[in-house]
Amino acid sequence: MPPKDSIAVRLQGKMDSLTRAERQLAHKILENYPVSGLGSITTVSENAGVSTPTAARMVQKLGYGGYAEFQAALRQEIEARVSSPLVKHESWAGNVPDEHILNRFADAAMENIRRSLAQLDVATFDAVCQLLASEKSAVFVVGGRITRALADYFFLHLQVVRPRVTLIQSISNAWPHYILEVDEGDVIVIFDVRRYENSTLKLAEMVAERGARIVLFTDQWRSPVHKFADYSFNLHIDVPSSWDSAVVIMLLLETVIAKLQELTWDKTRPRMEALEDMFDRTRFFRKFT
Known part of the structure; x- marks a missing residue:
């Protein structure tokens, strides 16, 4: 059975038990989570500068049977985020477009809070x-x-x-x-x-x-x-x-x-x-x- 908690939480919890290369991959995935893990196992591994066997071993340590199962769980997380009204909001600064630095920075700060508290x-x-x-x-x-x-x-x-x-x-x-x-x-x-x-x-x-x-x-x-x-x-x-x-x-x-x-x-x-x-x-x- 794959873990029920988020992959980000799982990665943080397993960080000390990962090898150096696996930690490098984990950090790369967390940098732009969750979309950073959506590529093929080869692409994700190359972006992190590690081998594909490293990626395969890491997802198994997270409790997944393979990379396909890992990605399926990741897609479920993204679907849940998109469909949830809790993650939909108007622009923070309503008189400027979403791509304005005020809104982009606020989005990043709020995401940092959410991710940090989820893993705390x-x-x-x-x-x-x-x-x-x-x-x-x-x-x-x-x-x-x-x-x-x-x-x-x-x-x-x-x-x-x-x-x-x-x-x-x-x-x-x-x-x-x-x-x-x-x-x-x-x-x-x-x-x-x-x-x-x-x-x-x-x-x-x-x-x-x-x-x-x-x-x-x-x-x-x-x-x-x-x-x-x-x-x-x-x-x-x-x-x-x-x-x-x-x-x-x-x-x-x-x-x-x-x-x-x-x-x-x-x-x-x-x-x-x-x-x-x-x-x-x-x-x-x-x-x-």
Whole structure:
């Protein structure tokens, strides 16, 4: 019997058990899923730069009797999408054509959200939230050249929710000083998307050696940091731009923050009240009443 869940979900779930060539093929199929898998086995294999036996072995690992059965399941998914009213919508920006960048970008972002949430393991999400909510361990947050903005945003909110949170500077000659403070059982939240940074990989290796637990926010191709991570969120970031999108990562971060506030409200509320009092005393924000 072929699997009942989507092929994309199946591919993500089997990724660690695939060979290097099979993973290369899987990533190629996921790049423009689901239409990327509709060609002949020869065409799909050539597009991914792998052999046809590699494709045959991979679909068998997914639970299909052969490539024909795999493609039949793929066509059923496409038919379900086309016929479902849930996937039909008016243009996001109604006063411009569908092919306008506003609508193309919005379509890509919404598809990234849909695909990421479909593949997200809820048990992993809940476990990460529980881990970050516990004050038994310190939390360190680090990003890279682009993702440092996400790290800073997450750090700022974590500071309000709980104590013992540190933002690690992204420059590689600064973070060894932070590693000195990492103890066994501490939590390191790492943001790393393509182009994956060598210094971030080295940081992950070194904190793992110290017994820290790593939570990784990465893209659908997975940062090399994943081999050291205890928990990984593989999120879709492709959009019609030279730059990747942070929409899905930001969505998940804000959901984590909301869950943490819910889990720790008894302690978070007095922290927020104390912070607001400090803002009032320092006249940090302008008031209109």
